Amino acid sequence: MSSFICPICLTNRNFVSFAKMFQHVTVYHRNESNFKMTCNLHRSCGVLYKTYAGYKSHIYRQHLSELHSTEKNHNNLTTIPVSKQEDNMNLLVESDLTNGDINDQLNFANDNIESMVQKDDYETGFDDSVLSFGSITNDGKQLGSMWDIKRSYILFMLQLREECLLPKNVMSIISTYIITLMQNLETLLEKKAFNYTAESYSAVSSSRKENKKAIEFDQLKHVLDDIRNAIQSNTKNEYQFVKQCEKYFAYTSPEEIVLSSAGEVPEHAYFIPIEKTLSSMLNYQPLVIQILENIQQQQTTTKHDDDLMFSIRDGYHGSRLDHDSLLLQLYLDDIGLTNPIGSKRDEHKMCMIYFSLEDIPDQLRSKVDFIQLVGVCESKTLKDNIKAKRFFQPIIDNLNKLQLHGLVINGIHHKFSFSTVVADNLAAHLVGGFRLCFNSGHFCRRCYVTYDEKNLPIPLSQIKIRTIFDHDDLVKRIMNDPNKFPLMGVIDQSPLNDLIGFHPIVSLPGDIMHDFIEGACPLVVMSLLKQASSMRLITYGEK
Structure with a gap:
């Protein structure tokens, strides 16, 4: 019996007929950016197709008989x-699916089905x-x-x-x-x-x-x-x-979160339980094997070179994490549903919270299938600390439950640990309880430097770094103050304060893209241009 192997799948899946393999490619690989298929049905073929449209056109023009044959009766x-x-x-x-069909169904269940339906009317x-x-x-x-x-x-x-x-x-x-x-x-x-x-x-x-x-x-x-x-x-x-x-x-309907109080205009947010998404992902055994092998490989590499750091478990604060647990990372960002200009540009912004497994292999980490939606709400509601806590509370409870009890999938007990919250500086300050203004006062969440001192040549040894104990003391003083007056750049307690493993000082990494590309890189480029001009290599002028 002829066997057809999908060259795109990592597991090299076999199919008993070309029709089944073509249907598999159509359903699961047609939208992949790195689509590559070589037609080997006949000796005269052998052409490499880098788009699904070109491959499908070739099959329907040259090999339609391979898909199905008809007999006139x-x-x-x-x-x-x-x-x-x-x-x-x-x-x-x-309903009587074969083992291969069951695998297809499990793979398809991992897709972002929540983007296809919307729970409205x-x-x-x-x-x-x-x-x-x-x-x-x-x-x-x-x-x-x-x-x-x-x-x-x-x-x-x-x-x-x-x-x-x-x-x-x-x-x-x-x-x-x-x-x-x-x-x-x-x-x-x-x-x-x-x-x-x-x-x-x-x-x-x-x-x-x-x-x-x-x-x-x-x-x-x-x-x-x-x-x-x-x-x-x-x-x-x-x-x-x-x-x-x-x-x-295996679509999971989002759960509704009521943000408004009694007598106020109804405001709602939505939350997708993390354990249901993890159950669908880790139900696929090859993915679990890749994750465990990636963790083992990283731990082996860091033992030979202490300067390497693949995740937070390799850093200073990683000693608190279990080495056999999977790291859960949150990602926070705003999206605009419309494209207005002027003062209305922030009126229709939505805050999106995603999670990802930090131990996913590098070749899969940036794929959309492994960045899962957790919650969504209007961005303006998070500026109210009470509503922000109501929004984050189901997410906190869900993550704490996973960290305390884990999940049992296919007879395997998986343990989880929270790692970090990845966000831009504005969103990081929002969930950390810091000032949202960056052009005055104490604008940095890592140290106590002021805006007036940011351009001064102050040695790093003389800059006071924020610590967990200092931050907790500032938050305590603010909470006891009836006026809630900000202190040293801290305005309130973080809405994620009850999340196990989270602290605003160690769980909010720097915004590398904005800090370097918009901060350090322009200064370096300008210095290089000035040096090149002083050496008569280039000239520049102002209009």
Whole structure:
């Protein structure tokens, strides 16, 4: 039996047919930036394709017969012959999945499904004019010929492009899936067909018996009715769609957090439990093996070279962490839902909180699949310390539970430890309880230097560094002050104060991009340009 291996997967997965491998590539690898596929179906091929579109076009032009083969059979009044495929494709509607299909389902569950659905009004229906295939015809007549079907489908594509403004690549995805759905339907009907013997006649020979397959028309109609009802019920409203995503793709619905008090204008935020996301990720055993091997490799390397630092466990404050625990890192950033100008530019900003496993191998760390959403709220609500604490409290409770009890997945007990909160300077000061103004007073969260002293040539040995004990004392004095007057750049207690392993002095690393690219790098570049000008290498002038 021929075997087809996916060259993109790290595990070199095998498929019994090219149709299954092509379907796998279509679902899981079509949007990868480093897509590379070489066609080796025939000796005349061997061309390397660096885009999925080019590879798909080649397959459909040159190797369509490899995807499925058809045999023309004669129809009668009571039965409809079904063409037998060379390789049975993987049915998405089947419940008896094979081991390979189960792995596919687990891999697909790790994707960011939360970006596909939104928990708003569950009773909001879809536009019937778009979903109803028969409503696109102008005269309302039944489609009785292939010409009518082609005309109706082209009109459907025009409606998607002109009215719904869908781009060409999205329309191509829709067409590809319709073809895949028809292929799956053909395979399903083949399993319900029965064998019968028919006599065939030719001009040069006598009659001979042939084995064929057929299916009763009533059974065919019943199958089509089941598929049509399943599609209509799944897309009837948002509630049914979310339930189907939870059933088939392990989708986790966000939990609502009430930020406003009684009598105030309702304000809400949303939170996704971290342990559910971790369960989906670590349920894939090859990923767990890669993470553990990466930890072991880093620990071995640092033993031979003390100057290397791969994570916080290799630093001064890493001694408090268990060496066999997985590090959880939070990431905080604001996004703008609109692009206004002037004073309205911050009115529609949302604060997004993500988490990632810090021990993920380097080749996977920057991929979107391994940066998971935790919470979302309006940015302006976090400026209120009470609402900020209400927003962060479920996240704190979730992380503390993971650090105290861990997770048992596939019989393996995984331990977790919180590492750091990665953010820009503004967001770091917000969650750390520091001043949000950087052009006066004590603007640094690492030391007590003032804004007036920042350009003075002061030796580092003379700059007083912030310590955990000094910060805790300042916070205590502020909390006991009825006026809550800021002290030495500290304005309040951090909303993450109850998080195990977090402290504003050691858990908020520097903003390297802004500090170096916008801070140190311009000064260095300017000094280099001035030195080059003094040496008569270049000239510069002001207009």
